[in-house]
Each structure stands twice: as structure tokens, then as C-alpha cells.
Amino acid sequence: MKGVIAVLVVVALAVAGWFIYLSQNSSSEENTQVPVITVMEILHASDLQEGIKDAVSENDQQAINDWLDKARHVGEQxxxxxxxxxxxxxxxxxxxxxxxxxxxxxxEKFETRYLNLRGIDDLKQAYPEARDLFPRAETLLQKRDDIIERIAQTLAGTEAPDEEHIREAQTMWKARYLERQQEPPASDTDAG
Known part of the structure; x- marks a missing residue:
């Protein structure tokens, strides 16, 4: 009988020790701060991205360093x-x-070129980091040019479009493009 009591006491102490361990472990986890933001959220914050973009545009290395210092400070906080x-x-x-x-x-520069009816060969040289965007940009330019060509052909009627038709078509395309950019986006509630 004494052996059984000794085993029960050892088991009770082991269980009590286990519970003490678990309570200490969970309380230490509660004391550890969980970050309220991630590294990627910091690096993708709109103000940081805009500041870095401006600094890169100006080739201002100090401004880039300053923005990264701010990012590091946010991370520490x-x-x-x-x-x-x-x-x-x-x-x-x-x-x-x-x-x-x-x-x-x-x-950004592509959008300006697109609107102003210009190509992007020099942009492709200046921004090789956007290489995967080039095919889509070229497709958009080609579609723009095709639309302008169709407008010019419509203006020319049965004749071949001349420079005047093309200029007028470009002006019409640009006006319509700008008009569409100013239209508010359609929402689901507009349907009914």
C-alpha cells in the first residue's frame, strides 16, 4: 500500500510540475509583444513607396537612406x-x-507616353526592372495606334487617310481617352 501511495505522490507532483511549466510558458508568451505590422507592410506603405520613388527619380541616395531609416524606426517601434x-x-x-x-x-512614364501618343523604347532602356511589363505596354500601344488608324480611315472615307486625318484621329482619340479617365467608376449599386 505504501508503494501505491508513493507512486500516486510522484504522479501528482509530475502533473503539478507540468501545469506549472505550462502556466509559466503561456505567461511568458503573453509578455512577448506581437508585432502590429510586418516588414512587407512597412516596405509597401504608400508614403514610403512614394518617397523612395521620388528619391530614385531624383537620384537622391541620401533621401533613399532617410526613408529606409524611417522604415527601420517604424520596425523598431x-x-x-x-x-x-x-x-x-x-x-x-x-x-x-x-x-x-x-x-x-x-x-507612370508609360501612362504619360500612352496619352501623348509616344513610344517607349527609351523607357525600356531606362527601366529594365520593368521588363516583364514591356509586352503588355507594347500591346496597349499597338491597340491605341490601331484605334487611331481606324478613326483616321473613317474620317477619310473611301480615300487613304492623310496626315490631316491622322492628326484629327489622334485628337479625337486623346479627347475620348481623357473623358473616360474622368468618368467615375461604375459601382454594383448603379445596376439597379
Missing amino acids: AALSDSDTAYLASEQAREYVIFNAKRALFN
Whole structure:
């Protein structure tokens, strides 16, 4: 009988020890701060991206450093892990935000070129980071030019379009494009 009581006491102590361990482990997890933001959320914040884009456009290395310092400060304030904070200070993070800024600059400059009826060969040279966007951009330019050509053909009637028809078609296309850009987007509630 004493053996059974001794085994029960050992088991009770083991169970009590296990519960103490679990309660200490869970309370230490509660004391650990969980970051309220991630590294990618910091790097994709609109103000950071806009600031980096402006700095890249101006080739202002100090401004890029300043924006990355701000990102690192946000990471520290958000209680990111040491490895995440170190990443924000790394050359990889710098290259990442510059790469994304150059792609954004390509997109902006493409939109201007598209509207102003210009090509993008020099943009492709200036922003190789946007290489995967080139085919889609070229397709949009070709569609734009095809529409202008059809408008010019309509204006010319049965004749071949001349320079005047083409200029008029370009003006009409541009006016319609700008008009569409100013239209509010259709919402689901407009249907009925």
C-alpha cells in the first residue's frame, strides 16, 4: 500500500510540475509583444513607396537612406524581431524598394507616353526592372495606334487617310481617352 501511495505522490507532483511549466510558458508568451505590422507592410506603405520613388527619380541616395531609416524606426517601434529589423537595414531591402520604385516610375512614364501618343523604347532602356511589363505596354500601344488608324480611315472615307486625318484621329482619340479617365467608376449599386 505504501508503494501505491508513493507512486500516486510522484504522479501528482509530475502533473503539478507540468501545469506549472505550462502556466509559466503561456505567461511568458503573453509578455512577448506581437508585432502590429510586418516588414512587407512597412516596405509597401504608400508614403514610403512614394518617397523612395521620388528619391530614385531624383537620384537622391541620401533621401533613399532617410526613408529606409524611417522604415527601420517604424520596425523598431512595432517591436519587430531583430532579424526583421536587420533586414530593414540591409542592402537587400534597399535594392527591393529601389526595384519597386523603378517599376512604378516606368508605369507612370508609360501612362504619360500612352496619352501623348509616344513610344517607349527609351523607357525600356531606362527601366529594365520593368521588363516583364514591356509586352503588355507594347500591346496597349499597338491597340491605341490601331484605334487611331481606324478613326483616321473613317474620317477619310473611301480615300487613304492623310496626315490631316491622322492628326484629327489622334485628337479625337486623346479627347475620348481623357473623358473616360474622368468618368467615375461604375459601382454594383448603379445596376439597379
